[in-house]
Amino acid sequence: MKPLHLEGTPKGACCACKTQCAPEQDAHLKPGLPLPRLAAVLAALVVWWLVYDALPGLSKLLTYEVLGIAQGSHLAESVEFFLYDTPKVLMLLTLVVFGVGVIRSFFTPERTRRILAGKSEAVGNVMAALLGIVTPFCSCSAVPLFIGFLGAGVPLGVTFSFLVSAPMVNEIAVVLLYGLVGWKVAALYVGTGLAVAIVSGLVIGKLNMERHVEDWVQQVRLDPDAEPDAEQTWAGRLDAGVAAVRDIVGKVWPWVIGGIAVGAGIHGYVPEGVLASIMGKEAWWSVPAATLLGIPMYSNAAGIIPVVQALMEKGAALGTVLAFMMSVIALSLPEMVILRKVLKVRLILVFAGVVGAGIMLVGFLFNAII
């Protein structure tokens, strides 16, 4: 069989978003708190804060003094925006990816599977969506993980809650939204993303679609307690954080810079309010259009959010923008192609339909209330 080079697509950078495939943790280190490592982490945090604090001044200095661009011009606005946002976002990303890398060392896929195996629906769906945030996950491992969950007795709907939440609600999306658009939109994205994951899973569970999983997958059985976790030390966890930074930030930075460059161009040159008529609240059809448009597009959060920020600034409505972003990240054609190996066509269509409907609901809701 021809291997699917899912990772060759731009969405492939998503593989960088979770640490599962990455960390080369050394489990043989002695337990206990590793003081030299902790000291190094603390020192790095202090330096981080000092640099972060100086960024607004530095970007102004560079734009107007070093580059000598006249204040108030389109070019100046674009350049200052780019010089401020790029280091800011990359620094935030580094900090958060490190923290999440450490947290993830507590949640292996095996452990998450074990937690979810005995759970009923509803409670299970909520837990699955939440665990989707902290469990190491990458798109290349989604299908084996799916098989493992079902084989361990995790209900189908609960498994889907996990599969929707894991790629959509991730630290890269949260950091970029926080850094570029603000904490309110970041919180809204996380909240509604979790809601879409929970509700989609519940609906799929209620539809009793187990028989639309490929037959051989239904035969797989595994004992959820069979694989004990390797003992992890604090030194190992800190190393996992560093490995995550190297892996994720190392792969995602060109996307961030490219996205911010496009965003900076829009920021400086596109007139205010120009998008209000096509992406504003009044255009009801903009939400379904944005959702549909997002399906064949596969960018990762790092590439799409800087553009989204610029769109909002020029009059696009929040609901429309949220729907577009979720659709780009959560629904992708290559993922559906690869899911076809374990799911029958009908279940894939139901999956895309239910998640798509949830995303549109989020879009309409926010256009209506904000």
Next chain:
Amino acid sequence: MEIKVLGPGCPKCHETEKIVREALAESGVAANVTHVSDFQEMAMLGVFATPAVVIDGQVKVSGKVPAKKDVLAWLGK
């Protein structure tokens, strides 16, 4: 020795295969390396996270790229 590298074809899986081949070349151990990209075969081998390495039917690692020294240890070197 029969070594199977499991993965649907993502960069991490190719990296794993490269490390395994390097370890083999370094240790001089003769082994047959195959790449498994079929999900059904993976499940039958008991692997539910990729990339993974199975040596003579035994799962050595799953869900991450192994370090070369780990592979050398599995090879008995």
